[in-house]
Every structure is written in C-alpha cells, then in structure tokens.
Amino acid sequence: MTTAAAPAATVPVSRADPFSPRNLADPARLHGALRDAGPVVYLSRLDVYALARYEQVYAALVNWQQFVSRHGVGLSNFKYEEPWRPPSILLEADPPHHDAPRRVLVKILGQRELRRLREAWLADADALVTEVLAAHPADGDGWTELDAVPALAETFPLRVFPDAVGIGKDGRENLLPYGNHSFNAFGPHNDLVARGEPDVPRLAAWIGAQCQREALAPGGFGAGIWAAADRGEITGQQAPLVVRSLLTAGVDTTVHALGAVLSCFAGNPSQWRRLRERPELARTAFDEAVRLESPVQTFFRTADADVELGGAVIPEGKKILMFLAAANTDPRRWDNPAAYDLDRDPSGHVGFGMGIHQCVGQHIGRLEGEALLTALACRVDAIELAAPPRRKLNNTLRALESLPLRLHLA
Amino acid sequence: MTQAPAAPDDRTVVVTAKSKTADGVVTLTLARPAGGRLPDWAPGSHLDLVLPGGLTRQYSLCGDRWDAFRYRIAVRREAGAAGASAYIHDRLREGDVLGIGGPRNNFPLVPADRYLFIAGGIGITPLLPMVAQADLLGVDWTLLYAGRSAGTMAFLDELAGYGERVRVFAGDAGKRLDLADWLGEPRPGERVYCCGPDRLVAEVRARCTTWPSHSLRTERFTPAALSVTADSGPFEVKLARTGATVTVGPGATVLDAVLGAGASVLSSCRRGLCGTCETTVLDGRPDHRDSLLDDEERAGGDSMFICVSRSVGGRLVLDL
Numbered sequence: 001m002t003t004a005a006a007p008a009a010t011v012p013v014s015r016a017d018p019f020s021p022r023n024l025a026d027p028a029r030l031h032g033a034l035r036d037a038g039p040v041v042y043l044s045r046l047d048v049y050a051l052a053r054y055e056q057v058y059a060a061l062v063n064w065q066q067f068v069s070r071h072g073v074g075l076s077n078f079k080y081e082e083p084w085r086p087p088s089i090l091l092e093a094d095p096p097h098h099d100a101p102r103r104v105l106v107k108i109l110g111q112r113e114l115r116r117l118r119e120a121w122l123a124d125a126d127a128l129v130t131e132v133l134a135a136h137p138a139d140g141d142g143w144t145e146l147d148a149v150p151a152l153a154e155t156f157p158l159r160v161f162p163d164a165v166g167i168g169k170d171g172r173e174n175l176l177p178y179g180n181h182s183f184n185a186f187g188p189h190n191d192l193v194a195r196g197e198p199d200v201p202r203l204a205a206w207i208g209a210q211c212q213r214e215a216l217a218p219g220g221f222g223a224g225i226w227a228a229a230d231r232g233e234i235t236g237q238q239a240p241l242v243v244r245s246l247l248t249a250g251v252d253t254t255v256h257a258l259g260a261v262l263s264c265f266a267g268n269p270s271q272w273r274r275l276r277e278r279p280e281l282a283r284t285a286f287d288e289a290v291r292l293e294s295p296v297q298t299f300f301r302t303a304d305a306d307v308e309l310g311g312a313v314i315p316e317g318k319k320i321l322m323f324l325a326a327a328n329t330d331p332r333r334w335d336n337p338a339a340y341d342l343d344r345d346p347s348g349h350v351g352f353g354m355g356i357h358q359c360v361g362q363h364i365g366r367l368e369g370e371a372l373l374t375a376l377a378c379r380v381d382a383i384e385l386a387a388p389p390r391r392k393l394n395n396t397l398r399a400l401e402s403l404p405l406r407l408h409l410a
Numbered sequence: 411m412t413q414a415p416a417a418p419d420d421r422t423v424v425v426t427a428k429s430k431t432a433d434g435v436v437t438l439t440l441a442r443p444a445g446g447r448l449p450d451w452a453p454g455s456h457l458d459l460v461l462p463g464g465l466t467r468q469y470s471l472c473g474d475r476w477d478a479f480r481y482r483i484a485v486r487r488e489a490g491a492a493g494a495s496a497y498i499h500d501r502l503r504e505g506d507v508l509g510i511g512g513p514r515n516n517f518p519l520v521p522a523d524r525y526l527f528i529a530g531g532i533g534i535t536p537l538l539p540m541v542a543q544a545d546l547l548g549v550d551w552t553l554l555y556a557g558r559s560a561g562t563m564a565f566l567d568e569l570a571g572y573g574e575r576v577r578v579f580a581g582d583a584g585k586r587l588d589l590a591d592w593l594g595e596p597r598p599g600e601r602v603y604c605c606g607p608d609r610l611v612a613e614v615r616a617r618c619t620t621w622p623s624h625s626l627r628t629e630r631f632t633p634a635a636l637s638v639t640a641d642s643g644p645f646e647v648k649l650a651r652t653g654a655t656v657t658v659g660p661g662a663t664v665l666d667a668v669l670g671a672g673a674s675v676l677s678s679c680r681r682g683l684c685g686t687c688e689t690t691v692l693d694g695r696p697d698h699r700d701s702l703l704d705d706e707e708r709a710g711g712d713s714m715f716i717c718v719s720r721s722v723g724g725r726l727v728l729d730l
Binding site for chain 1: 447476676678685
C-alpha cells in the first residue's frame with residue numbers, strides 16, 4: 001500500500017530500483033550511490049526509506065523497538081497485505097511474541113551445543129573433498145576442474161544440515177527451491193517471485209510435513225524444538241513454525257556463503273596461500289566472505305512511529321530497506337572495503353544482522369565454512385577461476401548458479 | 411579513519427537516579443556512562459551488579475525494555491551493615507559508576523493461556539515487567555502481591571493502574587494471602603510465576619505439585635554464598651598457542667587485548683550476547699559477564715566470552 005507523499009525536503013530521493021535484474025546482478029554501483037547520497041535515502045519507486053551506510057544499518061538493526069519486524073521484513077507490509085505463508089515467529093515477530101521461540105533456538109543452536117557436531121562435520125567435509133577430487137581426477141600437472149556450486153557449495157550443507165535437523169531422507173531436493181522462493185518473496189512481486197509461485201503449494205506442504213513431531217529424528221535440532229514445547233517453553237503450535245524457520249533459512253544461506261568464500265579465494269590466490277600458511281584463519285576467511293559478498297543482501301523493517309535517523313524523520317508505517325551488503329562495504333567503516341583480506345578483522349559486519357534478530361544459525365554457518373575450508377586447504381594448494389561464474393538472481397540473496405574452478409592438488 | 415559505531419561495552423553503568431520507592435526499598439536507574447543502548451533483555455532477567463570491592467549481587471530488571479538506554483532495579487535493605495544492600499542504601503550516590511554482568515534470564519516468561527503472578531515483598535521486581543508483557547500479549551493475568559505493609563511494598567502506585575487484576579495483601583492491614591484460594595484447582599494452560607521469600611515460594615511449590623508439570627516457575631534471589639567477588643583490577647592473559655602474554659587493564663577487554671597480541675578471534679555483538687567470541691580457557695578462573703552461560707556452565711569455567719568477561723584471579727590462560 002503506497003501513498004507516496006513526498007518525504008521531508010532534507011531526505012535525498014532516488015528513483016533506483018534495487019530489485020531490477022541489473023542491480024541484483026551487480027549491486028555495488030547502487031550501494032555506493034545510495035551511501036553517498038545521504039544517511040537516509042527515499043526510494044520513490046518503492047515508497048521506502050533506504051539505509052546503506054554502516055552506521056545507519058547498524059542502528060536500525062539493533063533498534064527493535066522502533067524498527068519493527070512484525071509487519072514483515074520484506075517489502076510487503078503485513079498490516080495491509082496477506083503474507084504468502086503464516087509469518088515466521090522468529091523473523092517476522094517482535095518482543096514479546098519473539099522472546100520464547102528465539103530463546104529456544106538460541107539454546108539449541110548455541111556455540112557450545114555445536115561442539116558435539118564439530119568432529120563429525122570436519123570428517124564429513126574431509127570425506128566430501130576426497131570424493132569430489134576422486135570424481136574429478138587431476139591432469140598430469142595436478143590440476144582438476146569442477147563446478148564448485150553443485151560439487152561443494154550445495155553438496156556440503158545438504159550433507160550435514162538436514163541430518164542435524166533430523167528430517168527424513170525423502171524430498172530433500174525441495175529444500176533449496178523452498179528457501180530460494182522464501183528469500184525471493186521478501187522482494188517485490190516480480191518475475192523471480194512469479195516463477196516460483198506455481199511450486200509453492202507443493203513445496204510448502206512438504207516443508208510443513210517435515211516440521212511435525214513424528215517426522216523428526218531423536219537427537220536432532222527438530223526434536224530439541226519439540227522437547228522445548230514439551231517443557232512448556234514454547235507452545236505446540238509454535239514448535240513446527242520454529243522448525244520451519246530452520247529449514248527456510250538454514251540451507252540456501254550457507255550454500256551461497258560457501259559459494260561466496262570459494263569465489264573470493266578464486267579471485268585472490270594470495271589469500272588461499274595465506275590460509276594454507278595459517279589454517280586457523282578458516283573462520284576469519286568465512287566471515288570475511290560473508291562481509292564482502294553478503295549472501296543475504298537486504299532486509300526490511302517498518303517504522304513503528306515517526307523515527308529519527310541520520311537527521312531524517314522516517315514517517316510511521318513506512319518500510320525501511322537496510323542494505324546489509326552496502327553497510328559491509330562502506331568505506332566509512334572499512335579500510336579498503338572491496339578487498340578480500342584475511343588479515344583484516346571482519347568482526348562487526350552485519351552479514352548476519354545484529355541485535356535480537358541476529359542470525360541464530362550463524363554458528364552453524366561458520367562451522368560449515370570452517371569444515372569445508374579446512375578440508376580443502378589440506379588437499380588443494382591453488383584455486384583459480386576456470387571460466388566466468390554465472391549468477392543466480394534472487395531478490396534477497398547473492399547467489400551463484402555456477403562457479404567453474406580449477407584446483408591444484410597439493 | 412574508519413570507526414566502529416558502538417562504544418566498546420566496558421561493562422559499567424552509571425547511577426543516573428536513586429530514589430526511595432518504599433520503606434526499605436530504593437530504586438536505581440542505570441545507564442551507560444558514555445550513553446548508548448544497554449544490552450537487550452526480556453522480563454525475568456537479572457543483572458549482576460559489581461560494587462566497589464568486587465562484591466557482586468543479582469538484581470531483577472524491573473523497568474521498561476522499550477527504553478533501550480536505561481535499566482531500573484529495586485534494592486531492599488537486608489539485615490547486616492556490611493552487605494551490598496547497606497552500601498546501596500547508605501553510600502551509593504547518583505553519578506557513581508558500577509560494574510555489571512549479563513543480563514541473564516533464568517526466569518523467562520513462557521507462552522500461556524493465562525498467568526498467575528505471585529509476588530512476596532521485593533519479589534515483585536521480576537514480575538513487574540511480566541505483568542506489562544502479559545498485558546501486551548493480551549493474555550489474561552492476575553497478580554497477587556503480598557507484603558508486610560503497604561509502606562514497604564514498592565510499585566503499588568504503578569500497579570494501581572491495572573485495577574482488579576492486582577490483589578494487594580498488606581499484612582498489617584489484616585489482609586493475608588491464602589494460597590488455597592488461588593492454587594486449589596489446577597488450571598491447565600495457566601502458568602504460575604512466583605518470586606519472594608523462601609517460605610512463600612516453598613508453599614507455592616507444595617500447592618502446585620498437583621498441577622501439570624511445568625506450570626510453575628519460581629525465582630529465588632541468589633544467597634550471598636553463590637555470588638562471586640569480582641576483581642576489577644588488571645590481570646594477565648596468556649595465549650597458550652603463541653606463548654604471548656598481555657595485560658588487561660580495568661577499562662579494556664580481553665578481546666581487544668588478545669587482538670592486539672595478534673590472535674585471530676572473531677567477534678560480533680561485543681556485548682556478551684551472540685556467542686561468537688567463545689574461547690576455551692585452559693587455566694585460571696573467568697569472571698563471567700556475558701548473557702549466555704547459566705550458573706552451572708559458569709562454574710565449569712572451561713570457556714568464556716572474551717568480549718565482556720574478565721578474570722577472578724590475576725591470570726588466565728586461553729587456547730589462542
């Protein structure tokens with residue numbers, strides 16, 4: 001619902017469409033233009049207020065009181081429009097409703113809880129790399145070629161995460177399309193969304209079935225969520241929606257983060273050598289890629305009341321579009337922001353968000369990254385692009401369709 | 411020059427207001443000395459307050475979580491001249507700076523069809539924000555608030571606005587709380603939250619044994635024996651893998667100190683909330699100031715969140 005009343009005179013206006021195919025494919029120019037235009041920019045085509053600088057994106061992320069999530073964290077305002085599925089009780093909820101589900105998931109996915117998975121995932125990554133290298137034998141000079149997206153970036157998360165959740169083996173090919181559509185649905189109702197819609201009923205039904213108590217294996221994250229419901233920490237109605245959050249947000253994001261980190265190394269051979277010299281940099285390498293590429297590019301909030309930010313007043317009810325990717329490459333915050341540099345401390349990036357909605361699965365993502373990079377760094381001493389990568393357009397995600405790499409065996 | 415926007419959380423607060431709220435009860439309003447948002451919290455949360463000399467006590471947050479810049483706690487005077495409450499009542503002044511840990515929440519408000527809140531004396535403090543929350547959730551609730559006398563019972567004025575949902579039982583007015591009236595028949599879907607003197611909590615527990623399990627949650631304020639004495643002086647941190655040693659001064663964080671020594675440690679929130687900077691402790695005893703570990707995990711002492719936590723003794727050895 002847009003009544004495009006002109007914003008106050010002090011807010012710069014942009015006619016840019018962040019969701020155009022060109023801007024989705026290559027957003028850096030738009031990010032720079034928005035950052036430089038001002039701390040807050042009115043996007044007239046969408047009737048939303050854009051934040052692209054680190055300072056304002058950070059401020060909006062942590063300020064859950066005034067920048068609310070319950071009216072949706074996509075373009076659609078749930079006050080006026082029907083969401084495409086029942087709202088997420090984690091993502092699209094504010095305190096107090098947000099408290100109990102969040103608390104349950106934080107416990108289940110905590111850093112300490114993941115310790116029990118660490119050894120297994122390191123071994124799994126090792127096994128996958130062995131299999132992949134065997135399936136793509138090297139030439140006489142020790143070089144092999146493969147597409148890292150299907151071979152590694154998609155395969156590794158699908159190998160470890162669904163089992164950790166405890167879902168059944170059948171139908172896992174539905175996970176990526178469901179997540180892909182969910183993230184498209186945060187954007188405008190464009191072609192990307194329309195193309196996914198016909199499959200939604202089938203995918204949503206499958207996802208819903210995976211969230212039921214009986215479908216989830218003992219000991220997994222899903223079982224843990226139902227156990228929390230049995231202890232009264234959340235309700236029986238909330239439990240399947242919490243599982244749904246894991247399945248929606250837990251796969252595509254890590255797939256694209258792994259694609260991003262491999263793509264960063266392919267473009268920066270000196271950094272791969274650095275990682276081999278100092279394997280303990282694997283976690284830094286992953287976070288630096290999340291910073292630079294920002295697999296999740298954007299999220300929205302809604303102004304709960306007139307709110308002042310960066311000298312501008314954002315009127316009540318308006319949507320705010322936070323460019324996490326622009327904040328992560330803001331020269332006001334980062335020295336040489338476009339460089340992929342393992343000697344930089346990427347801490348404080350907003351690729352996982354910040355505050356009470358900060359990605360509850362971040363520790364899982366980091367563990368997957370650490371495992372895959374550690375396994376690869378043992379066996380491969382050089383990574384380069386074999387052919388130009390192909391982008392997969394998504395309204396919210398920065399994703400690769402194809403990442404042809406040449407790997408040199410160590 | 412690039413700057414991080416958030417001031418480092420040095421785990422201190424300044425007392426911006428101190429007022430007498432009832433006989434024997436003072437309320438403190440706390441803020442960050444340099445201004446800025448305080449760590450987020452949900453009803454039931456408590457703050458570790460570190461007083462001069464290192465004495466640490468827990469106090470429930472009883473303010474408005476929609477105010478990100480202020481915490482409110484209420485402190486009842488306990489018997490004994492040398493304790494924390496005597497210090498707070500008699501010596502603490504507006505403008506004084508104190509250390510904090512957490513906030514942590516052992517007493518979260520879970521979803522319910524209906525709430526019964528039972529407060530005895532200063533036990534009102536964690537329940538006050540729960541009452542506000544239940545109202546926001548649109549969930550039916552009743553508060554039973556018992557105390558020695560109206561004069562000693564804090565926040566009666568604030569609670570007056572809720573009308574009939576709040577039942578006050580002031581002992582000196584001859585109104586005694588008879589729990590049999592309220593906890594007779596178990597009501598499925600109702601959650602009972604109780605905080606107050608041991609005697610009250612024990613009686614509520616006994617009456618709720620016939621209720622469905624998980625119906626009742628109680629909070630006891632930590633007796634003195636379990637509270638840590640924190641040391642705000644400088645301490646040493648040894649990085650076991652490199653052999654380097656750094657000193658962490660009173661205003662500094664372990665995180666910044668080890669980064670300065672070349673360690674590669676990821677962090678994120680820098681407030682003890684997200685868990686990213688978790689580091690294994692090989693030797694020494696951490697002074698935990700984070701919002702994540704429960705008492706048992708803290709006692710384990712095998713890891714710490716170095717963005718906010720410190721050292722009880724003079725030396726820590728970290729797996730870095």
